[in-house]
Amino acid sequence: MILSIESSCDDSSIAITRLSDTQLLFHKKISQDAEHAQYGGVVPELAARLHAVTLPKILEEAKPYFNELKAIAVTNEPGLSVTLVEGVSMAKALSVALGLPLLGINHLKGHICSLFIEGETRFPLDVLLVSGGHTQLLHVKSLEEIKLLATTMDDSFGESFDKVGKMLGLPYPAGPLIEAYAKKGDPNRFNFTIPLQGTSTKLLAFSYSGLKNQVRLCIEAQENLDEQTIYDICASFQRVAVAHLMQKVKRAYKERSMEHFGVVGGASANLYLRGELEAFCASKKAKLHTAKMEFCSDNAAMIGRCAVEAYAQKAFVSLADLKVRSSSKDIFY
Ligand code: KG4
Ligand code: ZN
Numbered sequence: 001m002i003l004s005i006e007s008s009c010d011d012s013s014i015a016i017t018r019l020s021d022t023q024l025l026f027h028k029k030i031s032q033d034a035e036h037a038q039y040g041g042v043v044p045e046l047a048a049r050l051h052a053v054t055l056p057k058i059l060e061e062a063k064p065y066f067n068e069l070k071a072i073a074v075t076n077e078p079g080l081s082v083t084l085v086e087g088v089s090m091a092k093a094l095s096v097a098l099g100l101p102l103l104g105i106n107h108l109k110g111h112i113c114s115l116f117i118e119g120e121t122r123f124p125l126d127v128l129l130v131s132g133g134h135t136q137l138l139h140v141k142s143l144e145e146i147k148l149l150a151t152t153m154d155d156s157f158g159e160s161f162d163k164v165g166k167m168l169g170l171p172y173p174a175g176p177l178i179e180a181y182a183k184k185g186d187p188n189r190f191n192f193t194i195p196l197q198g199t200s201t202k203l204l205a206f207s208y209s210g211l212k213n214q215v216r217l218c219i220e221a222q223e224n225l226d227e228q229t230i231y232d233i234c235a236s237f238q239r240v241a242v243a244h245l246m247q248k249v250k251r252a253y254k255e256r257s258m259e260h261f262g263v264v265g266g267a268s269a270n271l272y273l274r275g276e277l278e279a280f281c282a283s284k285k286a287k288l289h290t291a292k293m294e295f296c297s298d299n300a301a302m303i304g305r306c307a308v309e310a311y312a313q314k315a316f317v318s319l320a321d322l323k324v325r326s327s328s329k330d331i332f333y
Contacts, residue, residue, distance in 0.1 A: 001025065001068045002311060003094065004304035005055065007087030008079025008107045009132070010042045011297065012054035016065045017304035019311060024118055026062055027301045030054040037171040041162065044080045051086035059090070069100055071316070073307030076104040077325035078133070084324040092319050101316040105303045106328055108134065109143050111264040113309070114291035114302035121309065125289070126258045128249060128277070131265030131298075132158040132173065135206045135245075137252055143309055149252050152206040157245060158267040160208035164215050164237050168230055178234045179270050185228070185235030190218055192240040194247060204252055211240060242273050249280060262289035266297040 006013040006029075013029035032050050036042050074091035076084060088104075095102045112127055126149075127138045135152040155163065158175055165174020192214045195207045215237050222229055261281050263274065274290060281288040295301055 001065055002071050002073050002103070002304055002307045003062060003065065003069050004073040004105070004300045004307050005087040005091050006075050006107075006110070006298055006300040006303045007051045007055060007083050008075045009083060009298060010036055010047045010050075011299065012051050012058060013298065013300035013303075014055065014058045014062050015300035015304040016062055016069075017301070017308055019070060019308055022116070022118055022305060022308050024301050024304070026065060027299070027304075028058045028061060029299050030058065031297075033171075033173060040166045040172055042080070042172075044082050047080065048082040048086055051083055055086060055090055066098060069098060071101050071103055071307065071311055072098070073103040073105050073303060073310065074322075075107045075110060075303050076322060077106055078328040079107055079326065081324050081326045084326070088322060088324050092322065095319065102319065102322050103307050103310045103315060104317050104322045105306050105310065107298075107303075108136070108328060109146075110302040110306045112138075112140060112143070112262070113306040114264050114295040114299075115262045115289045117292070117295055117301050117305050122260060122289070125260045125262050126253070127262045127264060128245070128268075129265045130157040130245070130263065130267040130270075130273070132156060132162065132267075134265065135208070137204075137249065143306070144313075150204040150206060150248055152208065155208035155212060157206070157208065157241060158265065160212050160241055161238075161267065163212050164234075167216055167219055168225075168233065173266075175267055175270065178238060179272065181231045181234035182238040182272065183235075185231030185233070187235040187239040189232040190236035192218070192236055194240055195244050204248060206244065206248060208241065208244075211237070211244070238270075238272060242270075242276055245273065246276050246280065249277075253284065258284060259286050260289060261286050264291055264296070269293055269296040 004015045010032040016026035072091045072094045074087045125140045129136045135157040137150040139147040161175040
């Protein structure tokens with residue numbers, strides 16, 4: 001079995017995954033949403049202090065599995081360095097105490113593996129990764145060979161939901177609430193424009209800061225920000241945010257064939273986005289792969305699943321070489 005730890009942002013999570021058949025034997029996650037909500041976003045220092053309390057609590061519950069462990073895996077990049085350090089320090093301590101090898105896992109590869117929890121991996125695979133920190137279109141030949149097809153030039157898809165939510169006075173993280181409000185709103189009441197139109201339409205990149213500003217100006221222009229107007233803003237914003245993603249995805253695969261397409265990351269829980277991707281994949285006669293809802297946002301089960309692959313590759317790392325890195329820009333080519 002492998003014990004895996006995730007602490008890259010504001011979720012403390014530990015999982016136990018069986019090596020022989022990738023079965024998830026234990027999984028627990030404690031989120032810090034309530035603690036960060038009053039600040040409208042994640043406060044790294046606060047997140048790190050909370051991990052220092054919650055990770056040991058979860059570890060207590062995983063103790064019955066200690067005798068059967070073969071390795072300790074931990075997210076070491078990318079993420080908030082002060083929070084990553086909490087998980088990595090715990091992993092190093094466990095490795096020394098239990099005499100087990102260490103595996104450093106890339107968080108983004110973990111999200112890709114959320115599609116394969118308790119199942120076989122399936123490559124090659126094209127992946128749209130939409131989270132609070134990333135918006136990336138990836139061609140995954142294998143976990144060792146990942147090509148970055150497009151990324152964001154500024155804010156990420158999930159982050160834009162959080163920022164629009166903050167402007168509307170909604171609690172952090174606002175993604176799920178904006179999706180719920182959008183269901184009650186008119187998606188065509190506000191005519192926000194799709195980002196990166198006009199001269200740069202050929203550019204295979206995403207941008208959300210302009211759309212965020214359009215929403216800000218729209219909110220400021222409202223004399224009466226009543227309930228229905230908030231619902232309509234959410235619906236109009238979500239329609240355009242997803243239309244931007246879809247426009248780029250369609251462009252990327254216009255001349256590229258693709259049989260299997262996956263969507264991962266916290267924002268992949270959005271059912272409106274999933275519906276648009278379903279229709280797109282059907283038009284390409286491709287299969288859409290999605291993670292179970294509980295494994296879309298950050299969790300240690302996806303890190304454990306990724307670690308099963310790393311264990312098979314014997315990709316162990318020494319105590320001194322396991323380093324925390326806030327960015328993984330040079331990982332995906
Ligand atoms: O993957 P994740 O848990 O953390 C990062 O690695 O960033 O993603 C969290 C992000 C937040 O920005 C949150 O607002 C967004 O995912 N999110 C959503 C939805 N559920 C979560 N965004 C849009 N619609 C949703 N239903
Ligand atoms: Zn994540």
